[in-house]
Amino acid sequence: MAFKSKEKQTNCTYNPALDKYQDMDVFPEKNKEAREHLKDRNIRKEIEDELKKEAILKP
Amino acid sequence: MLALKSMDLLGYFFSIQRDQLILGMNFEKYQIESEINSTYFEFISKGIQGNIVKVIKYSRIFEDQELYNLGFGDKNMVTGELDDSAISNNGDTDKVLATVASTLYEFFNEFPDSIVYAKGSSAGRTRLYQMNIARHFESIESDFDVFGELDGRIERFKKGINYNGFYVLKK
Numbered sequence: 001m002a003f004k005s006k007e008k009q010t011n012c013t014y015n016p017a018l019d020k021y022q023d024m025d026v027f028p029e030k031n032k033e034a035r036e037h038l039k040d041r042n043i044r045k046e047i048e049d050e051l052k053k054e055a056i057l058k059p
Numbered sequence: 060m061l062a063l064k065s066m067d068l069l070g071y072f073f074s075i076q077r078d079q080l081i082l083g084m085n086f087e088k089y090q091i092e093s094e095i096n097s098t099y100f101e102f103i104s105k106g107i108q109g110n111i112v113k114v115i116k117y118s119r120i121f122e123d124q125e126l127y128n129l130g131f132g133d134k135n136m137v138t139g140e141l142d143d144s145a146i147s148n149n150g151d152t153d154k155v156l157a158t159v160a161s162t163l164y165e166f167f168n169e170f171p172d173s174i175v176y177a178k179g180s181s182a183g184r185t186r187l188y189q190m191n192i193a194r195h196f197e198s199i200e201s202d203f204d205v206f207g208e209l210d211g212r213i214e215r216f217k218k219g220i221n222y223n224g225f226y227v228l229k230k
Contacts, residue, residue, distance in 0.1 A: 011091055014094075
């Protein structure tokens with residue numbers, strides 16, 4: 001049986017009653033908006049490109 | 060005089076502690092509960108308007124990218140409905156934001172190579188995120204890379220710029 005206890009390290013505890021939300025789209029409007037905003041983009045590549053630019057500009 | 064200096068130092072010490080620990084282990088935060096994969100969290104905000112259940116959800120946006128949208132809102136305990144535009148004015152904004160920030164650690168423990176996208180449900184709320192990132196930027200940047208988006212362009216987060224949204228990666 002999967003069991004997680006995070007109490008010792010953090011302020012977070014596992015509550016099995018919340019497992020029903022793991023695959024649920026609980027904020028559908030907000031996610032739809034994000035999907036539309038980010039579609040056809042590769043965010044990781046955009047961030048990597050920005051980091052490359054930073055590295056070039058560093059003295 | 061010496062006593063006064065000691066008091067000042069003590070105050071200074073605690074102000075530093077407060078700033079440094081907003082995302083760490085000891086800054087005042089609410090106790091949170093999560094589902095098994097650390098993508099959904101709940102906690103109870105206790106303030107001047109009473110007890111309000113807050114919900115945080117990291118939703119994968121696309122199947123082919125490890126990109127997650129950060130959703131945050133209030134849960135109606137009667138209907139179970141979630142509202143990400145509610146303004147609760149519960150007088151505990153710092154504690155609530157520190158609690159939301161602490162879920163980033165939990166999330167990234169499970170999904171270390173992911174990117175989290177955060178944008179408020181309104182321009183005002185995005186601005187609130189912006190101000191809090193700026194206020195605690197020194198402690199945030201020790202654990203996370205934070206980028207802001209402005210007019211469709213992503214750049215390393217800089218204080219004093221009003222971004223449209225934010226991207227967070229674990230260092």
